[in-house]
Amino acid sequence: MIQETLREAEERMKKAVEATQHEFSLIRTGRANPAILEHVRVDAYGTTLPLNQVASISVPEPRQLLITPFDRNILPQIEKGILKSDVGITPTNDGSALRLNIPPLNEERRKELIKQVHQKAEQGRASIRTVRHEAIKKLQTAKKASEISENEEKRAEEQVQKLVDKYTAEIDHLMKVKEAELMEV
Incomplete structure (x- = not known):
């Protein structure tokens, strides 16, 4: 039950990162895409x-x-x-x-696009936090139903948090890459 919950949470977090990456690809840089x-x-x-x-x-x-x-x-x-x-x-x-x-980007437009990138990144992080919340809720329900022990619940919650940290860092990395791309002249 714990492994299934963790696998499902990781799958959904990966999808959140992929969706964020896709959103970043739609933001126009100075290059043709x-x-x-x-x-x-x-x-x-x-x-x-x-x-x-x-x-x-x-x-x-x-x-x-x-x-x-x-x-x-x-x-x-x-x-x-x-x-x-x-x-x-x-x-x-x-x-x-x-x-x-595609015209070259001016400074004002670059700043607007970077704001968009930050918003999209925050949406991705929010999706990951939602997945964490749902996974922890499932674990708590399983503990209340005596399907898992309190120690198992705590260990599983720590694993969920590690997944959150991993995929949030991935989104942050993608955001930095996109920012660098936008600041290129």
Whole structure:
């Protein structure tokens, strides 16, 4: 019972770290990264589709994304989708593809993005704390039901705390890496 609770808690903590890492990848740095277009939706063929299902996205230069539609007829819809999204970059249409030139970040924008990184990191840490809380509650319930002894409960709680420390440190490390990436000129 204890091992199952610990395994489940660790699994959920890993997922919290992965989710935080994914959120960090969506924050735009001065470099071109196709992940910034992940939330772009395109109205095409009578439905709304993710951009990656109607076009290929490549990085021809460090500060440029090239969006090539699979069907040229939907180029205007892709352009509208990008303009409606929160990417904050106006695409250049050359008739067969769209180019997104990523401007260098100014100091003010860098500070805003670092604040976002800190918020996302705190959300990740909060998720980990929630998992800890739930795991400890399960252990206390098991102790009350006399399924485990008080000593077993204490040892298991210490193991849960070690997992929390490990995965929180991982999120902190990812946050520092992303901050360094944002401060690069």
